[in-house]
Amino acid sequence: MARAIRAHNMAERLSIMDISSEARGVLRTLDVADDITDEYKDIITTADLVVLATPPGIMKQIGSDVVSHMKSGATLTDVASIKLDIAKHFTAFMRDDIALIPGHPIAGTENSGPAAGFAELFQDRWCILTPDDHVNSQALEKLQSLWEGIGSQVAIMDAARHDVVLATTSHVPHLIAYTLVGTAMDMETVTRNDVVKYSAGGFRDFTRIAASDPQMWRDVFLQNKDGVLEVVDRFIEDLSALKRAIRWDDGDTLMEHFSKTRDIRRHIVDAGQDTDKPDFGRES
Amino acid sequence: MARAIRAHNMAERLSIMDISSEARGVLRTLDVADDITDEYKDIITTADLVVLATPPGIMKQIGSDVVSHMKSGATLTDVASIKLDIAKHFTAFMRDDIALIPGHPIAGTENSGPAAGFAELFQDRWCILTPDDHVNSQALEKLQSLWEGIGSQVAIMDAARHDVVLATTSHVPHLIAYTLVGTAMDMETVTRNDVVKYSAGGFRDFTRIAASDPQMWRDVFLQNKDGVLEVVDRFIEDLSALKRAIRWDDGDTLMEHFSKTRDIRRHIVDAGQDTDKPDFGRES
Numbered sequence: 001m002a003r004a005i006r007a008h009n010m011a012e013r014l015s016i017m018d019i020s021s022e023a024r025g026v027l028r029t030l031d032v033a034d035d036i037t038d039e040y041k042d043i044i045t046t047a048d049l050v051v052l053a054t055p056p057g058i059m060k061q062i063g064s065d066v067v068s069h070m071k072s073g074a075t076l077t078d079v080a081s082i083k084l085d086i087a088k089h090f091t092a093f094m095r096d097d098i099a100l101i102p103g104h105p106i107a108g109t110e111n112s113g114p115a116a117g118f119a120e121l122f123q124d125r126w127c128i129l130t131p132d133d134h135v136n137s138q139a140l141e142k143l144q145s146l147w148e149g150i151g152s153q154v155a156i157m158d159a160a161r162h163d164v165v166l167a168t169t170s171h172v173p174h175l176i177a178y179t180l181v182g183t184a185m186d187m188e189t190v191t192r193n194d195v196v197k198y199s200a201g202g203f204r205d206f207t208r209i210a211a212s213d214p215q216m217w218r219d220v221f222l223q224n225k226d227g228v229l230e231v232v233d234r235f236i237e238d239l240s241a242l243k244r245a246i247r248w249d250d251g252d253t254l255m256e257h258f259s260k261t262r263d264i265r266r267h268i269v270d271a272g273q274d275t276d277k278p279d280f281g282r283e284s
Numbered sequence: 285m286a287r288a289i290r291a292h293n294m295a296e297r298l299s300i301m302d303i304s305s306e307a308r309g310v311l312r313t314l315d316v317a318d319d320i321t322d323e324y325k326d327i328i329t330t331a332d333l334v335v336l337a338t339p340p341g342i343m344k345q346i347g348s349d350v351v352s353h354m355k356s357g358a359t360l361t362d363v364a365s366i367k368l369d370i371a372k373h374f375t376a377f378m379r380d381d382i383a384l385i386p387g388h389p390i391a392g393t394e395n396s397g398p399a400a401g402f403a404e405l406f407q408d409r410w411c412i413l414t415p416d417d418h419v420n421s422q423a424l425e426k427l428q429s430l431w432e433g434i435g436s437q438v439a440i441m442d443a444a445r446h447d448v449v450l451a452t453t454s455h456v457p458h459l460i461a462y463t464l465v466g467t468a469m470d471m472e473t474v475t476r477n478d479v480v481k482y483s484a485g486g487f488r489d490f491t492r493i494a495a496s497d498p499q500m501w502r503d504v505f506l507q508n509k510d511g512v513l514e515v516v517d518r519f520i521e522d523l524s525a526l527k528r529a530i531r532w533d534d535g536d537t538l539m540e541h542f543s544k545t546r547d548i549r550r551h552i553v554d555a556g557q558d559t560d561k562p563d564f565g566r567e568s
Contacts, residue, residue, distance in 0.1 A: 225531070
């Protein structure tokens with residue numbers, strides 16, 4: 001996000017706090033911010049916009065302290081993959097003179113850390129904002145302009161709806177990918193070497209997703225528990241039905257199911273959501 | 285395969301039979317073969333090598349007739365994703381003067397038809413051959429040279445082992461992707477439009493896999509039933525364990541599981557199996 005803001009010249013002053021000295025070293029090499037510090041109090045007292053970009057669990061731990069140090073009239077947002085649980089948590093200590101506008105850019109790769117970023121990450125991707133009904137409309141417009149300024153399209157929806165949509169399009173796909181890669185690694189009859197050599201048959205796409213940050217995803221699953229469990233249960237029901245069709249040689253049921261899923265791919269390609277572009281900055 | 289053979293000049297004469305007049309039209313435009321016909325008897329009677337590239341179900345229907353028309357001393361191979369069931373089927377009518385060497389290149393995209401091919405598809409990918417113990421060693425060497433000549437690495441293993449390895453690295457990943465895309469399409473609370481817009485969160489990788497040819501995959505699941513059902517059952521067990529960890533807020537179990545799957549990705553990237561290259565010829 002810092003790279004994108006720099007590239008599009010969207011901030012007068014950009015300051016980053018990171019607890020990792022390694023990450024701060026990389027950030028200094030990249031020259032993507034005016035200030036790089038290990039103490040958020042150094043930077044949030046004067047900031048017009050504070051962006052929390054930690055795992056969701058940490059966000060809840062530091063939220064109250066962050067809010068207490070922000071200046072009057074400022075806006076607080078975040079980029080977490082879950083929204084309802086965090087919004088509920090922040091309600092307890094939010095100040096009337098600060099605009100809370102939770103956010104979630106639907107963009108990213110399996111790589112984490114400052115070196116893995118690239119300024120074009122948000123280009124043509126959607127960013128979801130989930131403000132409550134009483135949000136300061138000027139603050140909302142300003143944050144929306146920032147996301148649009150770095151290439152995103154912005155959608156506004158309520159936090160509960162965000163969580164069920166993302167459970168379907170992101171959280172459960174990640175849980176399934178983590179599971180399948182683990183299942184493959186535990187097969188006695190298939191070696192690690194087999195899995196690597198023959199991964200081009202479909203498996204490698206799952207390993208890409210299952211290489212995402214473990215701590216972040218642990219927090220996502222625990223904090224969107226209801227949404228994730230509902231979609232997982234439906235998925236297991238549907239998988240069991242296809243399993244039954246295979247066991248009983250019911251080719252018609254399989255054919256019908258496989259034919260209907262092909263269409264949605266075309267819509268995703270048409271909507272330009274099929275790949276992260278450009279390719280540089282990603283693993284080579 | 286025809287494009288690759290042409291590009292590497294690996295055949296004196298290359299003839300293609302396709303029942304689809306549309307496919308034959310595309311093949312003529314592409315100019316990838318010396319002969320293009322709708323009748324396999326026209327070409328297999330003089331061929332040194334016959335490559336069957338139909339869905340597995342069709343392969344079993346035409347196998348006996350194909351074998352009866354081949355010339356003495358020729359080799360018969362295929363490119364199907366399952367091996368044991370087909371090998372068993374062919375045993376009944378194989379001739380001693382023909383070398384049967386089943387094959388499976390672990391390469392491909394979600395797109396099908398002659399227009400979706402590209403000569404570099406097999407570059408640095410593995411091709412598995414599953415001959416039986418009595419195979420003519422000269423014929424095997426010749427077929428191996430062909431695959432190596434178009435860029436592949438060749439692995440030789442028995443058909444049963446192929447089927448359980450591929451159930452893990454290809455068949456079950458496809459079944460899971462088809463299932464999840466279907467589950468998402470059936471959610472009452474998530475619209476088709478939501479799924480398309482927010483697919484960059486992980487879902488789009490599943491739609492890519494679930495856009496593969498339905499008829500081919502129906503045949504694969506029915507003909508590798510034992511391998512597929514075993515891996516699916518283990519997968520459901522593992523998913524249920526993670527589901528339970530989420531329900532009971534057991535973050536340690538999730539963290540442990542998610543951390544161990546990250547490593548395999550690095551091995552796949554190191555082995556050059558992480559992506560199909562080059563990008564041209566694929567959907568844009």
